[in-house]
Amino acid sequence: MTAVAPRGLPGLAGVEHIGFTVPDLEAATAFFTEVIGCELVYTLGPFQSDGSWMTDHLNVHPRAVMDRLAFFRCANGPNFEVFQYESPDQHPVPPRNSDIGGHHLAFYVQDLDAAVAHLRSHWVTVLGEPTDSTGPSKGQRWVYFLAPWGMQLELVSFPDGKAYEGALDQSERQGVRLWQPEMPDQSPR
Template sequence: MSMEATDTMKGLPGLRGTEHIGFTVPDLDEAVRFFVEVIGCEPFYELGPFQSDGDWMETHLNVHPRTVMKRLKFLRCRHGSNFEIFEYSAPGSNGTQPRNSDVGGHHLAFYVDDIGEAVAYLRSHGVRVLGEPTVRIEGPSAGQSWVYFLSPWGMQLELVSFPKGKAYERETDRRLWHPASPHL
């Protein structure tokens, strides 16, 4: 994309992209072990605990005022966005992992070069893979394969691969961000 096109875009002044994705897990140590030892992310720094006797937590984080952010850890997963992983203790918190179909549902997708090899690797590490990879042969995502898998605590994750690109790329010179091409 040319600098001229970027200058005329609407939105946040100075926007460069996604710096991190934050999510809450039931056990920070378990999550860090999984993301580092199985997925291959790199751990960085940790903070916490943090709590407030006033309304700081509610005002700044939209959580119960007596919430305790027990710990957080930053990770980086190769050429993707950073992760900020939280472990909280809060009155009335919901301990159920949302599904994609739930409001607030989400998943993290990891790009891999060979989806078959990655699926075999996950299974060899006892990771629950949901079915077999779906191969897109029509539409703008043609050329893409994907499959969901679950973290040990039930968080939905995805593997995605499209080593020869996606069909939409034949129709435009614009590209979605791709971890193998960070200089778009």
């Protein structure tokens, strides 16, 4: 009998952090702490190299300078590692979802309408109105918004779950549920 090699990374435990670059780390810190509600944990930097270290280790221009980086914790879920770089070949415009490498971060909230009102009260650009999902995501509501530097972000909520959780049988979804943050217990103690 031939042994089958296990799939994936040995010891995989989950997503520890997500990293992205902003044009002004101080302004991004204010946005993530004051508007979103994340906590700044620590900062580092600057980092630069006269050799090829930046290219060899980070796949950036060899003369790129990582001015600073900051780690944030945003309630439950992966940490954020946020960079501020200077680089001779830097692209100053964030990618759209339709661009290769396009991305967004989604924040789970219990009350989507209250969260949208909060963003609007802070003059955050909200893209359209909340959308009710259909199909396997039925039960979910979402809306996109923009960080002050143009990065795409999303609010999402599905307090009663999504349709796929009950509508699809175990063989179709292989017993796997999407991960979602757990809300802290709000009951009085």
